[in-house]
Amino acid sequence: MATAILDLNLRTAPSLLKIDAKYDKAVVLARVDGHAIARLLVPAKDGAITRADILARLDESEQSHLNHILLEEALAIEAPEIVRPTATVAVCTRNRADDLRLCLAGILALPDDGQEILVIDNCPSDDSSRRVVESYPGVRYVVEPRPGLNHARNRALAEATGEVVAFIDDDAVPDHGWLRALLKNYEQRSVACVTGLTMPVELETEAQEAFEAYTTFSRGFRRRAFHSLNHDPLQAGIIGSGVNMSVRRSATLRSGGFDNTLDAGTPTQSGGDHEMFTRLMVHGFKIVYEPTALNWHRHRRSREELEKTVYGYGVGVYSSLTRALIVEREWGAVLVAFSWFRHIQAGRLWRALTRGTPTDRLILHELRGCLHGPFAYWASVRRLRHTGGGRYD
Amino acid sequence: MTEPEVSVVIPTHNRCASLLRLLKALRQQDFPADRMEVVVAADGCTDDTHAAIKAFAAPFPISDVRLSGLGPSHARNAGAAAARGRILLFIDDDIEPLPQLVSSHVSRHRASGSDRFVLMGYYPTQISTQTGFYAAALATWWEEAFEAMAVPGHRFMYSNVFAGNLSLPRKVFQDLGGFSTEFPHPGGEDYELGIRLAKKGAIFGFSRAAIGLHYETSDIRRSMRRKRIEGVSDVCIARFHPEIVPRLRLSWEAFPLSERIARWAAFKAPWVSRLIDWSGLGGARIAEAVGSRRIWIRFCFFVLSANYWRGVAEATNSLDGLREIVERGRDASEATVARVLELQLEDGIASAEAQLDEVRPSAVVVRLGDALVARWSAEPGAEDFHAGHLRSRLATHNAYAFAVAQGIKALRDEAPENTVTKSRTKAL
Numbered sequence: 075m076a077t078a079i080l081d082l083n084l085r086t087a088p089s090l091l092k093i094d095a096k097y098d099k100a101v102v103l104a105r106v107d108g109h110a111i112a113r114l115l116v117p118a119k120d121g122a123i124t125r126a127d128i129l130a131r132l133d134e135s136e137q138s139h140l141n142h143i144l145l146e147e148a149l150a151i152e153a154p155e156i157v158r159p160t161a162t163v164a165v166c167t168r169n170r171a172d173d174l175r176l177c178l179a180g181i182l183a184l185p186d187d188g189q190e191i192l193v194i195d196n197c198p199s200d201d202s203s204r205r206v207v208e209s210y211p212g213v214r215y216v217v218e219p220r221p222g223l224n225h226a227r228n229r230a231l232a233e234a235t236g237e238v239v240a241f242i243d244d245d246a247v248p249d250h251g252w253l254r255a256l257l258k259n260y261e262q263r264s265v266a267c268v269t270g271l272t273m274p275v276e277l278e279t280e281a282q283e284a285f286e287a288y289t290t291f292s293r294g295f296r297r298r299a300f301h302s303l304n305h306d307p308l309q310a311g312i313i314g315s316g317v318n319m320s321v322r323r324s325a326t327l328r329s330g331g332f333d334n335t336l337d338a339g340t341p342t343q344s345g346g347d348h349e350m351f352t353r354l355m356v357h358g359f360k361i362v363y364e365p366t367a368l369n370w371h372r373h374r375r376s377r378e379e380l381e382k383t384v385y386g387y388g389v390g391v392y393s394s395l396t397r398a399l400i401v402e403r404e405w406g407a408v409l410v411a412f413s414w415f416r417h418i419q420a421g422r423l424w425r426a427l428t429r430g431t432p433t434d435r436l437i438l439h440e441l442r443g444c445l446h447g448p449f450a451y452w453a454s455v456r457r458l459r460h461t462g463g464g465r466y467d
Numbered sequence: 468m469t470e471p472e473v474s475v476v477i478p479t480h481n482r483c484a485s486l487l488r489l490l491k492a493l494r495q496q497d498f499p500a501d502r503m504e505v506v507v508a509a510d511g512c513t514d515d516t517h518a519a520i521k522a523f524a525a526p527f528p529i530s531d532v533r534l535s536g537l538g539p540s541h542a543r544n545a546g547a548a549a550a551r552g553r554i555l556l557f558i559d560d561d562i563e564p565l566p567q568l569v570s571s572h573v574s575r576h577r578a579s580g581s582d583r584f585v586l587m588g589y590y591p592t593q594i595s596t597q598t599g600f601y602a603a604a605l606a607t608w609w610e611e612a613f614e615a616m617a618v619p620g621h622r623f624m625y626s627n628v629f630a631g632n633l634s635l636p637r638k639v640f641q642d643l644g645g646f647s648t649e650f651p652h653p654g655g656e657d658y659e660l661g662i663r664l665a666k667k668g669a670i671f672g673f674s675r676a677a678i679g680l681h682y683e684t685s686d687i688r689r690s691m692r693r694k695r696i697e698g699v700s701d702v703c704i705a706r707f708h709p710e711i712v713p714r715l716r717l718s719w720e721a722f723p724l725s726e727r728i729a730r731w732a733a734f735k736a737p738w739v740s741r742l743i744d745w746s747g748l749g750g751a752r753i754a755e756a757v758g759s760r761r762i763w764i765r766f767c768f769f770v771l772s773a774n775y776w777r778g779v780a781e782a783t784n785s786l787d788g789l790r791e792i793v794e795r796g797r798d799a800s801e802a803t804v805a806r807v808l809e810l811q812l813e814d815g816i817a818s819a820e821a822q823l824d825e826v827r828p829s830a831v832v833v834r835l836g837d838a839l840v841a842r843w844s845a846e847p848g849a850e851d852f853h854a855g856h857l858r859s860r861l862a863t864h865n866a867y868a869f870a871v872a873q874g875i876k877a878l879r880d881e882a883p884e885n886t887v888t889k890s891r892t893k894a895l
Contacts, residue, residue, distance in 0.1 A: 142862065149816065149858040154619060157676050261675045263591040264610045302603050303760060325594075358594045358603035360610070406758055 077101055077277035078118075082128070084140075089125045093118055102128055103273055104136075106143045108251050110368055111295060112136040113273070136295070156258045159322070162190040162236035163253065166218075166226035167244035168339075171202035173372070178210050180247035189253060190236055194218050196226040196339065220463060222339035223316075224332035224346040228467060231323055231331055240320035246371040247275065255367035256320045264301070266325035266359035267351060269314025270367030271295070281380040282373040284433040289387065291315050291371060298363045300355060307355035308398060308410045311391070314361075316347030318369050326350070329357045330466040335458050336393060341450040343443075344390025349397065356402070377432075381439045388440040392447020393454070400451075411444075471504040471528075473573055474552030474637070478542035479560040480510045483519050485682065486560045490523055492679075498569040500526035508546035511536025537648075540656045543630065544645040547637065555640055559631040562590050564679040571677035572634040583639050583669045588632035588677035589613055600755050600763050601687050609681070616673035620859025623671035625661030625711070625848040632679050633657075635669070643667065647707070651782075654693060655700025662708050665850045668827050687748065687767065691774045698778020705792045710803050710847045712796020717779050717789065725769050733776035734786050743773040805830040805845035808852070812840065820854035827851040833861070 078097035083105050093100060100123055104112045114131045116123050132140065163181050167174050174193070181191055191213045195203045198217065207215040218229040230239055240256055242248055252270065259268045272291035277283045293314055300313050316337075326332075330353065337346025351361055374380055391414075398407040422437035458465065475493060479486050486507070493505060504527055509516050511534065520531045532549050534542055547555050556572055558564065568588060575586050591613065592606040616627050630646070643663050646656045664671075701715045712718045722730070732739035747770035754763035783789045808828035810819045812835040823831070829851050833841040841861065843852065 146862050149862055151619070151858045151862055157678075262610060262614070263678075263680075264594060264606055301607060302600075303607050303764070358606055360607075404758060 075099075076279070077115075077283060079103075079274065079276060080123070081105070083107060084125075084129070087125050087128070091123045091125070092121055093123060095121055101274070101277065104128060104132070106140060109143055110271070110366060111139050111143070113292065113295070139295070157261050158187065158254075158257045159237035159260045160188065160190075160235070161238045161240055161253060161257055161320075162192050162230070162234035163240050163242065163248075164192045164194060164227075164230035164234060165242055165244050166194045166196055166223055166230065167203055168196045168226075169199055169203070170244050171206050173245040174203055175206045175209075177242065177244050177247055178206065178213060181242070182210060182213075184248060184250065184253050187254070187257075189240075190214065190234065192216065192230060192234060194226040194230050194233070196223065197221040220334075220461070222334055223337040224334050225339070225463075227316075227346070228331040228334065231321075231326060234323060237324070238320055238322055239326075241316060241318075242369060243317040243371065246272065246317055246369045249368035249370065252318075252367050252369050255364050259362045259364055260322060262360065264358070264360045265299075265362055266322045266329075266354045266357075267361040268320045268367065269293070269351075269361065269363050270318040270320075270369060271365040272315065272318045272369055272371050275370040275372045277373075279375045280432075281375055281377045284436065285373040285380050285383070287433060288384065288436050291317055293363050293365070295365045297365060299360055300351075300363070301360040302355045302358065305355070306406065306410070307352045308395070308404065308406050310348035310351035310355075310394075313348075313351045314363055317371055318367065319347060320367075321350070321354075325354065325357075325359055329353050329359070332466070333397065334463060334465055334467070335397065335451065335454040336390065338386075341453040341457065342390055342393035342447070343386035343450070345387075345394040346390075348391075349394045352394075352398070381436065384436045385439040385443040388443020388445075389447050389450050390443075392444045393451035396448040396451040471552040472502045473498070473504075473554045473556050473569060473634070474547075474550030475503060475505045475556045475558060475569065476508065476543060476546035476550055477505065477558055477560055478508045478510060478539045478546060479512065479516060480536075480539075480542075481512050481514045481516065482560045483512075483515045486516060487519055487523070488563050489558065489560055490520075490525065490529075492564045492566075493527070493569070494525060495566050496564070496569045497566045498573060503569060504528045504530070504550070504552060506530050506532060506546045506550050508532045508534060508542035508549075510534040510538065510542040538653045539630075540646040540648045540650065540653065544648070547640055547645060550637060553637060554634055555637045556634040557630050557632070558679065559590075559681075561682050561684070562631060562679040563682065564632075568632075568677050568679055571674050575672055575674050575677070576634065576636070579670060579672065581670050582636060583664075583667065585628070585633070585635040585639075585664055585669045585671050586677065587616060587627060587629060587671065587673045588634070588679065589673070589675045590629075590632040590679045590681040592683045593680045600760060601685075601690075601767075604764070604767070605683060605685060605690075609683075613673070613675075617675060618859075620856050620863070621673075622843075622846070622852070622856060622860075623665070623673075623850045624846070625658050625665055626714075627671065627673075628657045628661030628664070630657040630660070631681065632677065634677075635664070639664070639667070639669065647703075649707075650700055650703050652696045652699055654696040655704060658700070659704055659707065662704070662711060662848050665848060668851055670853055670855075671850050687751070687770075691744065691770060694771045694774040695778035695781070698775040698780075699782045700778075702779055702782035702792065705796055708848075709792075709796045709799035711800075712793060713800050714846075714848055715796075716775065718793045718796060726772050729769065729772040730776045730779075732773065733780040734789075737777070737780075740773050740777055744770055747773070800847055803845070803847065806851075807832060807845075810834065811836075816857065820857050823852050823857060824854045827853060 075098040076096055078093045078100040080100050080102045099117045102114045102116050103110055112132055116127055165177055193207050193215050195217045207213050216233050218226045238260055256268045259265055274286050332346055333349050336342045336349055395407040395411055398404040426434040426437045507520055532545050534545055554576055572586055576584055592609050594606050647659050650656055701717050705712045747766045751763050751766035806828045807830040808826050810833045830845040831843040831852050
């Protein structure tokens with residue numbers, strides 16, 4: 075059965091919420107005014123969810139977070155003044171005009187702090203995306219003819235005028251405070267990248283629920299800072315994802331732009347974002363995971379797309395690790411692969427072989443992808459060499 | 468001519484190119500040039516520094532104070548003596564200020580409403596493209612030092628005072644007699660000034676907007692030397708201000724084994740200490756080659772620790788000397804009487820804040836009715852409390868959260884009575 079998504083301000087939420095009969099449970103994003111503090115799974119009773127039930131499900135740390143917010147309010151503590159950098163919001167898109175329209179509507183609804191809005195259309199097969207952008211005055215439109223998401227991202231870095239480039243996927247929509255939450259972390263010069271929390275915008279189909287269960291974009295509600303001295307740079311998955319990330323342009327260009335051999339549009343299919351996280355950390359920069367930088371993503375609806383996506387993640391991770399081994403001579407990549415298998419994949423594989431539900435069996439697609447990874451990397455490098463392009467431009 | 472509002476004092480020694488970069492950046496400041504002046508205290512410069520200063524076309528007055536190689540403390544003091552501005556702004560010559568640095572310092576002073584406000588500016592290490600562990604570790608050390616100061620309600624310590632990007636009223640600096648010139652090697656004078664500033668009741672602040680880029684050119688060997696100097700400086704500080712001793716590393720007893728070895732070697736077997744240097748550096752190099760950051764850090768800590776204790780041994784000459792200093796310190800800190808202020812929150816936060824500003828206590832007890840909510844104890848070398856500390860510290864104190872939470876008519880109560888029919892997913 076499908077899951078409802080509720081975005082609730084605990085202050086104003088009514089005591090009883092009725093939800094549509096087709097949902098048997100709800101994922102509740104609990105906020106205190108604008109501030110998101112928890113994500114709770116609440117079963118519905120007789121087609122309704124009670125506020126008391128929601129509150130009861132807050133665990134200790136969420137409670138104390140809630141109390142802390144109320145306390146700061148009671149003490150009338152002024153928010154400190156933040157020095158914010160200039161920003162460009164960049165959407166890399168390809169043949170998804172309807173999603174793009176919703177994404178742009180969300181971006182234009184953000185508070186106007188003078189940010190630039192940029193759409194990079196990657197290798198489009200028609201002009202539908204261009205027509206969507208034209209209907210939104212003030213949005214820049216650029217075509218990047220070389221196929222590949224990282225090519226598009228590098229183009230965004232080249233075309234942007236802001237100090238910070240905030241990326242959002244074309245099938246995602248930003249929350250009202252998304253950009254400001256990202257930008258406030260750039261006060262520290264050593265921060266080169268800030269990632270955010272991504273919630274599913276809907277969980278209507280089984281494939282979407284399976285995606286959310288198997289490989290959620292959420293990294294929790296606690297702000298975390300990652301740098302090479304407290305975190306293994308190769309373990310980049312936990313930091314966040316390209317669906318909700320921002321980079322400081324100067325730092326990124328100094329470390330080399332996005333690696334054109336990786337991510338969607340190339341044989342490696344994914345991993346271009348995580349490789350950038352790794353490289354920034356290796357160069358001594360800090361990456362912050364900012365849970366208040368919230369956006370909403372529509373997961374792929376069909377089973378086939380889901381399997382393809384999970385397969386693509388497997389390919390991407392192993393392609394990245396292969397790249398780390400070959401290009402950076404990072405032997406730790408081998409350890410990461412082993413560790414990932416031992417701690418996560420092995421358990422899932424066991425469940426797939428013994429229990430065998432469709433969600434369980436996703437691991438098989440992922441592992442297939444992993445095996446394909448090194449070859450995909452090799453194919454991607456050859457393809458890039460063939461087109462005569464550079465790795466980072 | 469009226470006195471300038473701010474005097475930028477730059478101690479420098481044979482770093483002409485760096486100095487020029489700094490001067491050019493001062494030319495780009497958004498603070499009006501007719502209200503500032505620059506005083507360069509050129510200490511024993513044998514390169515083109517003097518010629519470059521003379522040739523430098525600036526919209527603000529620049530003066531050039533010559534010294535014969537006496538060290539940065541003398542240089543800063545001499546620069547301050549030649550300055551006429553109301554506010555002294557010390558900037559090191561390896562820093563490149565961003566355009567809003569000077570104006571940020573000045574506006575914070577204006578906003579402080581105090582005649583003894585001390586502002587620390589932000590000067591993060593420029594991360595070059597080198598990917599070495601040392602560069603990352605150094606940048607991280609600085610960034611964490613600044614991050615600690617940026618926490619709202621932070622109680623500033625003498626160890627937060629860094630002279631590389633610092634401003635304070637000239638009168639306060641003169642009344643205190645400037646930086647100490649008694650240290651045998653340059654290093655530690657900013658902490659020592661911090662102690663005296665805290666004793667004088669200064670109010671400290673930190674501003675990220677007052678930002679300069681710090682072009683640190685350092686390596687592990689320079690860090691080792693600095694650590695050794697830190698050992699010597701800590702002994703000096705202990706002699707000048709015995710009550711600080713419990714805060715200094717040289718007085719701590721509960722060590723890991725490596726620290727105890729380092730201390731023993733420094734006093735009893737200097738050749739072992741040098742062996743630690745040699746083997747530790749070798750081990751660190753290997754660790755970096757195989758990519759193990761954790762092991763690399765361990766080796767570095769060991770080597771730096773050995774150097775620190777060599778400095779302490781150099782300055783105290785014997786373990787007995789050290790013991791004497793530590794005991795004297797313990798006596799002095801026990802003899803220090805804390806000025807305690809008792810606050811009753813039922814009288815309102817505004818009243819509590821007013822009391823803090825008036826009394827500037829070194830220790831505070833906060834009550835809400837009969838409940839004890841917070842107890843902030845006296846700390847040698849820390850600034851006295853003021854109004855700006857109250858709310859932020861209360862917000863992070865669990866006891867208060869508990870007390871207030873009981874009173875907060877919050878989300879636990881019944882909500883608005885209506886029910887709502889919603890079959891909503893996030894509106895798309």
